[in-house]
Amino acid sequence: MLAAYACDPAVSRGRRFAQTPAPGRTEYQRDRDRIVHCSAFRRLVYKTQVFLNHEGDLFRTRLTHSLEVAQLGRSMARSLGLNEDLVEAIALAHDLGHTPFGHAGQDAVNDCMAPFGGFEHNLQSLRVVDQLEERYPQFDGLNLTFETREGILKHCSRVHAKELEAGEPGGVGQRFLLGGQPSLEAQLCNLADEIAYNAHDIDDGVRSGLITMEQLQQVALFDDFRRQALTEFEHLQDAAAGRRLLYDSIRRMLSAQVDDVIRATRSALQQAAPRSADEVRQMPALVQFGEEMKLNSQGLKHFLLHQLYRHPRVLHTTGQARQMLRSLFNGYLAHPQQMQPRFVARFDALHGASGGPTAAARVIADYIAGMTDRFATREHERLMKLDLLIEPSGSAGGAR
Numbered sequence: 001m002l003a004a005y006a007c008d009p010a011v012s013r014g015r016r017f018a019q020t021p022a023p024g025r026t027e028y029q030r031d032r033d034r035i036v037h038c039s040a041f042r043r044l045v046y047k048t049q050v051f052l053n054h055e056g057d058l059f060r061t062r063l064t065h066s067l068e069v070a071q072l073g074r075s076m077a078r079s080l081g082l083n084e085d086l087v088e089a090i091a092l093a094h095d096l097g098h099t100p101f102g103h104a105g106q107d108a109v110n111d112c113m114a115p116f117g118g119f120e121h122n123l124q125s126l127r128v129v130d131q132l133e134e135r136y137p138q139f140d141g142l143n144l145t146f147e148t149r150e151g152i153l154k155h156c157s158r159v160h161a162k163e164l165e166a167g168e169p170g171g172v173g174q175r176f177l178l179g180g181q182p183s184l185e186a187q188l189c190n191l192a193d194e195i196a197y198n199a200h201d202i203d204d205g206v207r208s209g210l211i212t213m214e215q216l217q218q219v220a221l222f223d224d225f226r227r228q229a230l231t232e233f234e235h236l237q238d239a240a241a242g243r244r245l246l247y248d249s250i251r252r253m254l255s256a257q258v259d260d261v262i263r264a265t266r267s268a269l270q271q272a273a274p275r276s277a278d279e280v281r282q283m284p285a286l287v288q289f290g291e292e293m294k295l296n297s298q299g300l301k302h303f304l305l306h307q308l309y310r311h312p313r314v315l316h317t318t319g320q321a322r323q324m325l326r327s328l329f330n331g332y333l334a335h336p337q338q339m340q341p342r343f344v345a346r347f348d349a350l351h352g353a354s355g356g357p358t359a360a361a362r363v364i365a366d367y368i369a370g371m372t373d374r375f376a377t378r379e380h381e382r383l384m385k386l387d388l389l390i391e392p393s394g395s396a397g398g399a400r
């Protein structure tokens with residue numbers, strides 16, 4: 001069933017530590033299973049996507065977001081003859097490195113780590129599966145295949161790519177230095193990610209009351225489908241049917257985007273005619289929207305950025321979250337023994353060693369990035385009570 005350009009687990013570039021094949025499972029199924037069973041995956045349920053975890057039980061979290069990306073990705077992969085198991089593995093792992101409190105959290109940790117090489121969440125997802133999970137007697141991390149790791153590392157700065165390349169020549173950092181593409185399965189996950197959050201952020205945004213159906217009528221991509229739904233089901237005009245109208249519009253929008261990606265990608269594949277997954281890596285990106293859908297999708301993103309992500313209420317809570325992570329970071333830097341014992345041990349081992357403070361600061365970033373929203377909040381309260389945090393004055397709102 002796999003197309004010639006799909007990733008084939010039988011010819012995987014393999015794992016960093018050789019392991020005997022598992023009976024009855026392909027290497028990518030095995031990767032997917034390892035991801036589902038790791039502790040970073042379970043923590044995704046208490047990590048913010050846009051709305052903080054405590055704001056309501058129905059909002060997306062990183063976990064439900066990842067499941068939606070996997071569903072959309074698998075669906076498109078099947079139509080395109082790509083490897084569904086690989087897509088699922090990448091989708092479920094793609095946000096493992098996210099800090100608590102969504103993008104605000106990532107910005108805060110990045111600011112704190114500026115003197116120590118910065119912080120990138122994609123690179124952190126790779127660190128989780130390569131180094132931070134402690135589940136196997138013989139190695140750190142989950143020892144995933146090259147193809148899954150390649151997909152997890154969606155973006156990477158040149159500086160970090162050089163570091164990766166030094167430790168793993170010709171490995172997952174190389175394409176960021178030479179300008180290649182990842183597998184089609186990885187490309188597909190990136191687009192599935194975008195389709196998923198654009199759709200669920202509309203839903204969560206309306207649920208929260210921060211955006212309204214009236215505002216959404218400015219968004220061409222959404223409004224076309226809202227009109228279609230109303231034409232087909234007149235009773236959706238009733239105010240009482242508001243939620244059904246919202247869902248039906250989103251459902252139509254999702255289907256249209258999925259169909260569009262399949263159509264546009266199929267035609268790009270016909271033109272480029274790659275004969276293998278490796279040829280794909282030398283070509284421009286082939287998984288894509290058609291021209292019109294691309295513009296429409298950008299229009300929706302622009303709307304969500306201005307009306308939802310930059311809504312004063314969202315900025316207020318994320319500003320507080322950012323401040324909380326900053327003061328936690330500085331607190332641990334001054335009092336590293338307040339971290340959990342295994343992080344204290346790593347911190348102590350690194351601080352005196354060749355990497356010095358830079359390597360030791362990375363341990364704090366790993367510790368904070370691994371926290372859930374509620375664990376970070378509780379830790380912040382605990383260290384405050386111990387009087388170990390210095391709260392910068394006049395920082396309410398956490399403006400940058």
Ligand code: MG
Pocket residue numbers: 065094095193
């Ligand atoms: Mg994502």
